[in-house]
Amino acid sequence: MPSVISDEEKPEFVTPGVVNNPEGWGPISIPEQFRDIPYQPFSKSDNLGQITDWTGNLLERRYKNYNQQFGTGQHYSYFHEEDESSFQLVDSSKPQRSLYQRSRARYQRTRHQRPTQRVQDPKTGRMTVIPKYNNPMRRNNWNNRGHDNKSQVKLKSSVEVRKDWELQVEIEFSQIAKKYLSYPEADIVNLVECGTLEHYDKRYDRITTKAERPLAMTNRLFHYVSTTDDPIIRELAKEGHVFATDSILATIMTCPRSYYSWDIIIQRVGSRLFFDKRDDSDFDLLTVNETANDLPGGEGGSNSLQKLSLEATYINQNFSQQCLKREQKTFKRPNPFVNEDDDNEPSSVAYRYRKIPLLGPGAEPLTLICRTEVDAVTTSANGEEKFMNIKALNEWDLKGGASEWRQKLDTQRGDILTTEMKNNKCKLAKWTVSSILAGSDLLKFGYVTRSMPRSSGESIGHSILGTQEFIPKQFAGQISLDMNNAWGILRVIVDRCMQLKDGKYVLYKEPGKGILRIYKVPLNTFEEDNDDSDDEDEEEEEK
Numbered sequence: 001m002p003s004v005i006s007d008e009e010k011p012e013f014v015t016p017g018v019v020n021n022p023e024g025w026g027p028i029s030i031p032e033q034f035r036d037i038p039y040q041p042f043s044k045s046d047n048l049g050q051i052t053d054w055t056g057n058l059l060e061r062r063y064k065n066y067n068q069q070f071g072t073g074q075h076y077s078y079f080h081e082e083d084e085s086s087f088q089l090v091d092s093s094k095p096q097r098s099l100y101q102r103s104r105a106r107y108q109r110t111r112h113q114r115p116t117q118r119v120q121d122p123k124t125g126r127m128t129v130i131p132k133y134n135n136p137m138r139r140n141n142w143n144n145r146g147h148d149n150k151s152q153v154k155l156k157s158s159v160e161v162r163k164d165w166e167l168q169v170e171i172e173f174s175q176i177a178k179k180y181l182s183y184p185e186a187d188i189v190n191l192v193e194c195g196t197l198e199h200y201d202k203r204y205d206r207i208t209t210k211a212e213r214p215l216a217m218t219n220r221l222f223h224y225v226s227t228t229d230d231p232i233i234r235e236l237a238k239e240g241h242v243f244a245t246d247s248i249l250a251t252i253m254t255c256p257r258s259y260y261s262w263d264i265i266i267q268r269v270g271s272r273l274f275f276d277k278r279d280d281s282d283f284d285l286l287t288v289n290e291t292a293n294d295l296p297g298g299e300g301g302s303n304s305l306q307k308l309s310l311e312a313t314y315i316n317q318n319f320s321q322q323c324l325k326r327e328q329k330t331f332k333r334p335n336p337f338v339n340e341d342d343d344n345e346p347s348s349v350a351y352r353y354r355k356i357p358l359l360g361p362g363a364e365p366l367t368l369i370c371r372t373e374v375d376a377v378t379t380s381a382n383g384e385e386k387f388m389n390i391k392a393l394n395e396w397d398l399k400g401g402a403s404e405w406r407q408k409l410d411t412q413r414g415d416i417l418t419t420e421m422k423n424n425k426c427k428l429a430k431w432t433v434s435s436i437l438a439g440s441d442l443l444k445f446g447y448v449t450r451s452m453p454r455s456s457g458e459s460i461g462h463s464i465l466g467t468q469e470f471i472p473k474q475f476a477g478q479i480s481l482d483m484n485n486a487w488g489i490l491r492v493i494v495d496r497c498m499q500l501k502d503g504k505y506v507l508y509k510e511p512g513k514g515i516l517r518i519y520k521v522p523l524n525t526f527e528e529d530n531d532d533s534d535d536e537d538e539e540e541e542e543k
Contacts, residue, residue: 153295153296153297153305155259155260155261155305155511155512156261156305156511157261157510157511158260158261158262158263158281158282158283158508158509158511159261159263159278159281159506159508161508161519162521162525164521164522165506165519165520165521166519166520167517167518167519168500168505168518168519168520169496169500169516169517169518170515170516170517170518171492171493171496171515171516171517171518172514172515172516173255173256173514173515173516174514175492176256176488176489176492176493177256177485178485179485179488179489179491179492180482180484180485180487180488181358181359181360181484181487181488181490181491182484182487183356183357183358183359183487184357184359187356187357188354188355188356188357188439189354189355190352190353190354190355190439191236191239191353191354191355191369192232192236192333192351192352192353193331193332193333193350193351193352193353194232194331194332194333194334194335194336194350194351195331195333195334195335195349195350195351196328196329196330196331196334196335196346196348196349196350197328197329197330197331197348197349197350197374197375197376197377197387198324198325198326198327198328198329198348198376198377199324199325199327199328199329199376199377199378199379200323200324200325200376200377200378200388200390200444201323201324201325202378204323204446204464204467205467205469207464207465207466207467208409208410208465208466209405209406209407209409209410209465209466210410212406212463212464212465213463213464214451214461214462214463214464215315215318215319215322215448215461215462215463215464216318216322217318218317218318218321218322218347219344219345220321220344220345220346220347220348221338221342221344221345221346221347222317222347223335223337223338223346223347223349224284225337226245226276226277226279227243227244227245227248227274227275227276227277227371228243228267228274228276230245230336230371231336232336232351232353232371233353233369233371236353236369237272239355239367239369240272240355240366240367240368240369241271241272241273241366241367241368242272242273242275242358242366242367242368242369242494243272243273243274243275243368243369243370244274244275244368244369244370244371245275245370245371245372246370246371246372246373246433246434246437246438247277247283247284247430247434248264248275248276248277249275249368249370249433249437249490250429250430250431250433250434250437251264251283251430252264252275252489252490252493252507253433253486253487253489253490254426254429254430254433254481254486255489255509255516256489256514257291257425257426257429258290258426258509259290259291259426259511259512260287260290260509260511261508261509261510261511262283262509263278263281263506263507263508263509264276264277264283264506264507265277265278265504265505265506265507265526266497266500266504266505266506266507266518267503267504267505268497268498268500268501268502268503268504268505269502270502273494273497273498275507278526279526280526282309284313285309285310285312285313286309286312286313286316286427287309287312287424287426287427288305288308288309288311288312288394288396288424289308289423289424290423290424290426290427291422291423291424291425291426292422292423292424296308296396303396303397308396311394311396312392312394312396315392315394315448315462316391316392316394317347319390319392319446319448319464320347320348320375320376320390320391320392321347321348322464323376323390323444323446323467324348324376329350329377329385331350335349335351336351348375348376349373349374349375350373350374350387351371351372351373352371352372352373352374352438352439353369353370353371353372354369354370354372354437354438354439355367355368355369356368356369356370356437358487358490358491358494360491360495363491363495366494366498370437372434372437372438372439373389373434373438374387374388374389374438374440375388375389375390376388376389376390376444378442386441386442387438387439387440387441387442388440388441388442388443388444389431389434389435389438389440389442389443389444389472390444390446391431391443391444391445391446392445392446392447392448393420393424393445393446393447393448394448394449394450394462395447395448395449395450396450398449398450403449403450404416405447405449405465406449406465409447409465409466410466413466413468416447417468421478421479425479428479429479429481431443432472432475432476432479432481433481433483433486435472436472436473436476436483440472441471441472442469442470442471442472443469443470443471443472443475444467444468444469444470445467445468445469445470446464446466446467447464447465447466447467447468448462448463448464448465449462449463449465450462450463451463493507493516496518497518500518500520503520503523504520504521504522504523504525505518505519505520505521506518506519506521506525
């Protein structure tokens with residue numbers, strides 16, 4: 001049984017005395033047990049001292065250990081006065097290194113040194129040390145080794161930002177890098193399909209570097225019509241809220257990958273948004289090595305940015321029409337942009353106007369009307385027709401006058417494609433997004449190189465070295481393109497534009513910077529430039 005504690009054995013609890021301070025807080029008198037103890041004032045920023053410190057070398061411990069200051073005085077600072085010079089390690093000799101370690105250390109010391117050579121001055125006869133490479137181009141490459149030249153190439157702005165433009169919104173790429181939106185693919189509806197498609201010629205799949213084929217020039221017409229100039233989109237104006245073409249949407253949805261400058265016109269009319277491009281812009285020209293470490297040269301020269309862009313567009317247009325057969329697939333409605341007065345034949349293209357829902361958590365559901373393009377049609381082994389988009393990758397930097405693709409394309413095609421994914425990841429992402437928007441089943445790439453190494457543009461010949469075929473959704477995974485993020489980026493920009501008032505705006509990507517800006521511009525912006533050019537043409541005709 002537990003023992004019973006008597007009242008005398010119970011511990012006694014003594015209540016402490018509480019001193020009230022009516023004028024503030026804290027003690028009002030010094031307790032007797034602490035009255036004669038000295039007190040050193042300190043602040044909250046002072047550090048506590050260390051009993052011992054085994055870090056640092058011997059001299060650091062002698063002069064720095066325990067030398068902590070509290071407040072303004074040094075009453076509690078500890079100074080070590082013993083002489084520690086007699087302290088030695090058991091073995092003070094240097095460790096012996098192997099021959100490999102000695103050569104490795106010598107390499108580490110000299111690998112960053114600029115190579116030099118000793119030469120004799122013909123006048124004085126003295127030996128002097130000069131840089132080994134006197135060629136200024138080689139000196140420049142040596143000084144810039146390991147670095148890219150993006151900061152050295154001066155990039156042009158796609159449009160001049162005028163003083164009367166009012167900045168409305170700024171969107172940094174970091175803000176939209178993790179925006180995601182999944183769209184129900186089953187809810188996409190094809191509203192209108194028009195145009196004429198030709199069948200892909202499968203003989204081009206058998207082209208190799210040893211059996212190359214020259215690129216032929218085509219006289220077919222290519223139509224690059226903007227959104228508001230499209231008569232079918234005007235018919236479908238009541239079907240949705242947002243209207244754009246696949247090229248415009250692809251540029252917006254892949255904007256974090258872009259490095260060059262571009263701009264898109266936004267027109268807010270009531271509850272509708274229209275994304276347009278300027279008539280005199282280079283929006284439809286293809287970029288070359290936009291995301292490479294070494295950008296192509298600036299102005300002038302055969303490999304300037306402008307000439308390479310024209311060459312890439314020229315190759316892409318001709319290749320997409322050369323690899324087709326004359327077997328046609330005609331839709332119910334004709335090509336809406338073909339004029340009967342045109343002398344040249346229109347290109348093989350079909351336009352699919354698709355209705356895509358833009359849903360978002362907690363956001364108002366919107367409907368997107370998009371005009372997409374398909375380049376060709378092909379037949380599978382079981383006789384099923386499949387839509388195809390055809391694009392061309394071109395080699396322009398022939399090192400030492402020799403084509404690297406001719407040497408490696410047949411055996412190392414994966415390495416060449418990986419390099420293209422690195423140097424042109426923005427262009428490849430745009431092609432992939434456009435194919436997915438159009439509902440294409442296949443994405444065909446052609447590898448085209450220059451026939452003459454030191455020429456460029458349309459005046460020289462090009463050769464087709466091979467082709468490669470992908471499924472667009474699978475290829476998006478290979479280039480790390482997340483379509484949910486692409487749709488999320490589009491939804492963010494659309495929501496920002498929906499908050500604007502009715503009027504005309506410009507979505508502007510500044511060259512070399514990861515930021516988008518939306519400016520409000522006067523309604524007659526860009527129309528005055530077109531009127532002036534028309535007046536000049538009329539004056540020239542009168543003369």
